[in-house]
Amino acid sequence: MKSHVWRPLWVLLGVIALALVARHFVVPSDFGVGERGFMYGFHRKSNEDDWKAFKVKYLTKEYCKECHEDKYESNMASKHNLIECENCHGPAIDHPDNPAKLVIDKSRALCIRCHAKLPYPTSHRGEIKGINPDEHNPGEECSMCHDPHKPDME
Amino acid sequence: MTNMKLTRRDFIMTAVKGAAVAALPLSAFKILSPSEAKAAIKEANVRWGFLVDTHKCVGCGFCVKACKNENEVPYDVPVTRTWVERYVVLKDGKTLIDTPHGGREGFTEQKVQEKDVDPKNIAKAFFVPKLCNQCENPPCVQVCPVGATYQTGNGVVLVDRTWCIGCGYCIMACPYGARFFHPIHKVAEKCTFCYHRITKGMKTACVDACPFGARKIGNLKDPNDPVTKIVMTERIGILKDAFGTKPQVFYLGLDDNVR
Numbered sequence: 433m434k435s436h437v438w439r440p441l442w443v444l445l446g447v448i449a450l451a452l453v454a455r456h457f458v459v460p461s462d463f464g465v466g467e468r469g470f471m472y473g474f475h476r477k478s479n480e481d482d483w484k485a486f487k488v489k490y491l492t493k494e495y496c497k498e499c500h501e502d503k504y505e506s507n508m509a510s511k512h513n514l515i516e517c518e519n520c521h522g523p524a525i526d527h528p529d530n531p532a533k534l535v536i537d538k539s540r541a542l543c544i545r546c547h548a549k550l551p552y553p554t555s556h557r558g559e560i561k562g563i564n565p566d567e568h569n570p571g572e573e574c575s576m577c578h579d580p581h582k583p584d585m586e
Numbered sequence: 587m588t589n590m591k592l593t594r595r596d597f598i599m600t601a602v603k604g605a606a607v608a609a610l611p612l613s614a615f616k617i618l619s620p621s622e623a624k625a626a627i628k629e630a631n632v633r634w635g636f637l638v639d640t641h642k643c644v645g646c647g648f649c650v651k652a653c654k655n656e657n658e659v660p661y662d663v664p665v666t667r668t669w670v671e672r673y674v675v676l677k678d679g680k681t682l683i684d685t686p687h688g689g690r691e692g693f694t695e696q697k698v699q700e701k702d703v704d705p706k707n708i709a710k711a712f713f714v715p716k717l718c719n720q721c722e723n724p725p726c727v728q729v730c731p732v733g734a735t736y737q738t739g740n741g742v743v744l745v746d747r748t749w750c751i752g753c754g755y756c757i758m759a760c761p762y763g764a765r766f767f768h769p770i771h772k773v774a775e776k777c778t779f780c781y782h783r784i785t786k787g788m789k790t791a792c793v794d795a796c797p798f799g800a801r802k803i804g805n806l807k808d809p810n811d812p813v814t815k816i817v818m819t820e821r822i823g824i825l826k827d828a829f830g831t832k833p834q835v836f837y838l839g840l841d842d843n844v845r
Contacts, residue, residue, distance in 0.1 A: 434596075442603065445603075463733070466736060466737075466738070466739065467738070467739030468736070468737040468738070468739065471727075471728060472723075472724060472727050472728070472736065472737040473736055473737055473738075473739075474733045474736060475733055475734075475735075475736030475744075475746060476733075476746050476748075476749060479736075479744065479746040479748070479749070480738055480744070480781075482746075482747075482748075483744055483778055483781040483782060484781060484782055484785050484786075485782065486657075486781070486782035487782070488656075488782060488783055488786070488788070489655060489656050489791075490652055490655070490656055490791045490794055490795070492794050514797040514798065515797045516648075516794060516795055516797070518652070518795075519648040519651070519652070519795055519797070522655065523652075523655045523656065541691065541694070544692070544694045545645075545646040545647060545648070545691070545692030545693075545694060546644055546646045546692070548693075548694040548695070549696075550645075550693065550696060550711070551696075551705040551708065551711075552674075552708070552710075552711035552712065553708065553709075553710055553711065554641065554710040554711070554712050554839075555640075555641065555643070555644065555645075555711055555712040555713060556641060556642050556643065556644050556798060557643075557644035557645055557693075557713065558711075560644060565694065
């Protein structure tokens with residue numbers, strides 16, 4: 433037993449022991465094998481709650497209805513009824529507390545996302561009424577002539 | 587014979603060492619217990635799945651905009667959890683593909699990759715929204731060296747931001763290019779199926795943003811779920827079937843040009 437040959441072995445065992453003790457304190461106690469087994473489910477359980485607690489920002493039309501009923505009603509009765517208010521006005525988050533007002537984007541870029549004519553067979557894009565932005569009243573805001581909430585032209 | 591003699595000193599030393607080894611916290615080995623691993627695998631009654639209808643997508647890019655805002659992915663940095671690709675297949679068989687800014691600002695030009703395209707030469711053209719496939723066998727999870735990315739019981743692959751070391755293996759392992767490095771948190775980042783929304787009974791931000799119903803999310807374990815019904819009854823496609831990753835994002839109207 434006194435042989436110098438054994439010494440590295442004791443050192444090694446000591447290192448392993450230290451690592452395991454350290455691991456015991458560093459690794460969170462809820463770390464373990466989840467529902468999807470060792471290969472896919474090895475994780476810190478409370479991280480699932482971290483993700484669940486993430487802030488919701490987009491609240492959909494039903495939320496706007498409460499306070500902007502006029503806009504909601506006219507929008508729902510139009511050909512634009514399928515577009516969410518927040519697509520054009522940005523996420524509500526805690527509006528009207530924070531932010532007090534939502535963005536009003538009057539840029540042509542907003543409308544031509546759908547209305548720039550693209551002649552694409554087999555895609556619904558080809559069926560939406562399109563304009564050529566370079567020719568259809570260039571330089572003017574679309575909302576000067578069209579109501580963005582109710583653009584119907586009869 | 588004589589060299590087998592055990593002195594008192596040797597005896598005490600050996601005993602102390604032996605006791606130290608035996609006293610190692612047994613809990614440190616817990617993770618490798620197979621019986622515990624087996625007991626943990628329960629049958630969940632929710633499996634989130636996604637359905638994309640490429641006929642309906644018009645390339646407005648509102649899904650990308652909503653996703654970035656909802657999930658705090660910096661708007662002007664060229665990384666995104668979901669994106670929209672445009673495919674323009676010409677009559678001579680050539681295919682032009684692009685996704686300017688991931689489709690964030692929509693597709694407003696007829697030019698594809700700065701090149702003019704004569705409408706008369708277009709055989710078919712369409713948009714394909716893409717996002718993490720939340721694979722049944724996620725290769726990105728397998729390669730994580732620290733257990734920072736994992737699959738929940740309901741099938742969503744998440745990243746633990748406090749545990750990720752940013753090594754980037756998972757980003758390389760994903761065959762769909764769905765992962766990237768988060769410029770602020772400095773960890774691997776990916777689509778979570780808006781875990782904070784779906785677990786509250788809401789739809790994902792991209793599904794709510796889509797005006798045309800090109801994106802849908804549902805519970806594949808519920809036979810009455812509209813998404814499940816379509817997946818069970820219609821002809822659907824998945825991306826890169828041959829990789830064996832078993833994607834849970836299904837496509838209607840998938841073209842052979844889409845990879």
